[in-house]
Amino acid sequence: MSAVTQTPTRPLTPRPAGGPAQSARDSLVVAKRNLIRMSRIPEMVIFGLIQPIMFVVLFSYVFGGSMNIGGTTDSGVYREFLMAGIFAQTVTFATAGAGAGIADDMHKGLIDRFRSLPMARGAVLTGRTLADLVQTALTLLVLAIVALLVGWRIHEGIPKALGAFGLLLLLGYAFTWIGALIGLSVRTPEAATSGGLIWLFPVTFISNAFVDSSQMTPWLRHIADWNPFSATVQACRELFGNPGVSHSGAWPMQHSVWASLLWSVLIIVVFRTLSVRKYRNATA
Amino acid sequence: MPGAIYAEGLVKTFGDVRALDGVDLDVPEGTVLGLLGPNGAGKTTAVRCLTTLLTPDSGKAVVAGIDVLKHPNEVRRSIGLSGQFAAVDEYLTGRENLQMVGQLYQMKAKAAKVRAAELLDRFHLTDAADRPSKTYSGGMRRRLDLAAALVVSPPVMFMDEPTTGLDPRNRLQLWEVIQELVAGGTTLLLTTQYLEEADHLAHDICVIDHGRVIARGTSDQLKAQTGGERVEVVVHEREHITTAAEVLAGFGKGEATVEQHTRKLTVPVSGGAKLLAEVIRELDVRGIEIDDIGLRRPTLDDVFISLTGHVAEEKVDENGAAAAAAQPRKRKKEAGK
Numbered sequence: 001m002s003a004v005t006q007t008p009t010r011p012l013t014p015r016p017a018g019g020p021a022q023s024a025r026d027s028l029v030v031a032k033r034n035l036i037r038m039s040r041i042p043e044m045v046i047f048g049l050i051q052p053i054m055f056v057v058l059f060s061y062v063f064g065g066s067m068n069i070g071g072t073t074d075s076g077v078y079r080e081f082l083m084a085g086i087f088a089q090t091v092t093f094a095t096a097g098a099g100a101g102i103a104d105d106m107h108k109g110l111i112d113r114f115r116s117l118p119m120a121r122g123a124v125l126t127g128r129t130l131a132d133l134v135q136t137a138l139t140l141l142v143l144a145i146v147a148l149l150v151g152w153r154i155h156e157g158i159p160k161a162l163g164a165f166g167l168l169l170l171l172g173y174a175f176t177w178i179g180a181l182i183g184l185s186v187r188t189p190e191a192a193t194s195g196g197l198i199w200l201f202p203v204t205f206i207s208n209a210f211v212d213s214s215q216m217t218p219w220l221r222h223i224a225d226w227n228p229f230s231a232t233v234q235a236c237r238e239l240f241g242n243p244g245v246s247h248s249g250a251w252p253m254q255h256s257v258w259a260s261l262l263w264s265v266l267i268i269v270v271f272r273t274l275s276v277r278k279y280r281n282a283t284a
Numbered sequence: 285m286p287g288a289i290y291a292e293g294l295v296k297t298f299g300d301v302r303a304l305d306g307v308d309l310d311v312p313e314g315t316v317l318g319l320l321g322p323n324g325a326g327k328t329t330a331v332r333c334l335t336t337l338l339t340p341d342s343g344k345a346v347v348a349g350i351d352v353l354k355h356p357n358e359v360r361r362s363i364g365l366s367g368q369f370a371a372v373d374e375y376l377t378g379r380e381n382l383q384m385v386g387q388l389y390q391m392k393a394k395a396a397k398v399r400a401a402e403l404l405d406r407f408h409l410t411d412a413a414d415r416p417s418k419t420y421s422g423g424m425r426r427r428l429d430l431a432a433a434l435v436v437s438p439p440v441m442f443m444d445e446p447t448t449g450l451d452p453r454n455r456l457q458l459w460e461v462i463q464e465l466v467a468g469g470t471t472l473l474l475t476t477q478y479l480e481e482a483d484h485l486a487h488d489i490c491v492i493d494h495g496r497v498i499a500r501g502t503s504d505q506l507k508a509q510t511g512g513e514r515v516e517v518v519v520h521e522r523e524h525i526t527t528a529a530e531v532l533a534g535f536g537k538g539e540a541t542v543e544q545h546t547r548k549l550t551v552p553v554s555g556g557a558k559l560l561a562e563v564i565r566e567l568d569v570r571g572i573e574i575d576d577i578g579l580r581r582p583t584l585d586d587v588f589i590s591l592t593g594h595v596a597e598e599k600v601d602e603n604g605a606a607a608a609a610a611q612p613r614k615r616k617k618e619a620g621k
Contacts, residue, residue, distance in 0.1 A: 029387045037375040040416060109371035116335050118360040119388040
């Protein structure tokens with residue numbers, strides 16, 4: 001190991017420091033790292049795909065015949081109703097992956113390594129959430145094909161459908177920032193996985209995702225109507241032209257696309273700020 | 285003018301635990317400071333404060349001429365950190381890891397690539413360069429971690445227990461690398477629990493315990509401070525230990541320390557070889573058979589025991605059972621470990 005220590009063969013040419021350009025560059029470097037990781041752990045991606053497909057099959061065939069959507073219990077109608085809910089549930093489950101990944105990086109000392117480098121402060125987390133966004137998009141694509149196979153259809157044209165997928169991805173991206181904060185706050189990757197999952201069940205079930213929320217008791221219905229998650233589901237049903245659109249008078253149900261956008265942006269702003277602050281002081 | 289690493293009155297508390305209780309350090313450029321102490325003494329906390337990972341409650345820190353608290357990001361450009369746990373991404377190959385670190389040090393992608401190849405070659409990792417680092421042995425991972433810390437050839441390096449958990453061969457290899465680094469002008473702060481390591485690598489040694497520097501100086505100075513030579517005897521029969529201890533106490537300047545399981549007795553003396561001959565004669569007169577006897581200078585182990593009243597290394601397990609037994613004062617596990 002003779003020449004390890006000699007002065008560098010070329011002087012380090014530092015690029016201009018700081019600013020959004022460096023932040024974007026560093027985030028992409030970290031995103032690339034996380035995507036390479038995902039490609040080397042394909043079983044993680046595959047489990048991420050199996051889960052929503054399982055939900056589609058279970059919900060549509062177990063619950064299918066007994067759900068009243070828009071005055072009919074036809075299981076075909078329920079399957080079309082269900083898909084927006086499953087899509088939205090699937091993107092929110094990316095939360096747990098982001099949390100576990102970040103907790104694992106803390107545990108293994110990688111966050112220490114990153115924090116000792118002259119890189120943009122938010123880049124480790126932004127890179128991770130961007131990589132998760134790619135995975136979420138991939139999952140959505142596969143899930144949409146499965147949905148088409150079980151009878152789900154787009155009735156309002158491709159542009160609106162793409163808009164719906166855009167809202168779904170934005171919601172998923174927002175939720176990975178919640179996952180990031182969980183990952184930075186717990187001690188072990190295992191805790192991040194379970195901590196990242198449990199709260200998603202009430203969030204996704206006290207909503208219009210799987211049942212017609214107008215049939216809920218009033219107080220529960222109010223929660224469901226104002227649930228950020230419901231807004232995206234409602235917007236997707238409208239944009240896909242699927243049955244079971246809520247006629248509730250609540251503002252987010254009346255203006256679901258705006259509500260979905262606003263909720264997602266609000267979540268990103270709040271949780272990104274909290275996460276980056278937490279990251280600055282992170283100790284494993 | 286302060287050295288390449290300079291700290292004054294560093295204090296860091298976690299809850300009611302004072303992990304650092306007013307630490308001063310001054311490492312001249314191009315030298316190695318060995319920060320020595322048991323688990324939980326505050327070594328890692330000190331390194332974390334100096335490498336911008338932790339903000340101290342009070343005190344001053346300057347690294348490579350830059351104020352750590354005022355300009356942390358400038359400090360990060362000038363330092364390399366190699367941690368206790370090899371912090372590389374196990375699913376990335378060695379090459380990918382080094383390229384990523386280079387880019388995050390703000391090198392251009394192409395320059396990072398060239399530098400990665402160079403380091404892989406120098407650390408004998410070229411054959412394994414395109415395998416995920418998960419498949420590397422412990423020594424290889426440690427070399428990769430060190431390579432990552434050297435991507436930009438930083439003028440100041442911090443190594444937190446670089447050889448903990450390595451086998452002797454890998455430890456010697458890493459020592460060689462460290463010596464080359466320093467020969468090339470790098471300033472290094474090295475923490476270790478191994479007294480032998482500090483003795484071997486460091487120009488100056490700081491002994492730290494309970495967040496305070498309890499002694500500092502060169503290895504020789506510390507040994508001199510502990511006092512002169514010792515006579516060490518290993519008796520053949522266990523039942524002779526007590527008698528032998530009496531004999532040694534008669535010649536020594538203090539009590540003999542006894543290690544029951546190795547049948548080894550040690551006593552500080554002054555009188556050199558002549559005294560040693562007398563000890564041998566006296567033991568012979570009393571009919572005590574000996575396996576080994578010798579005169580030796582104090583080791584850093586003796587220094588540590590005389591300074592702190594407990595041994596530096598824990599030999600029982602890693603989970604702190606031995607540490608708890610050896611260290612009378614209760615303290616929480618240091619953050620960051």
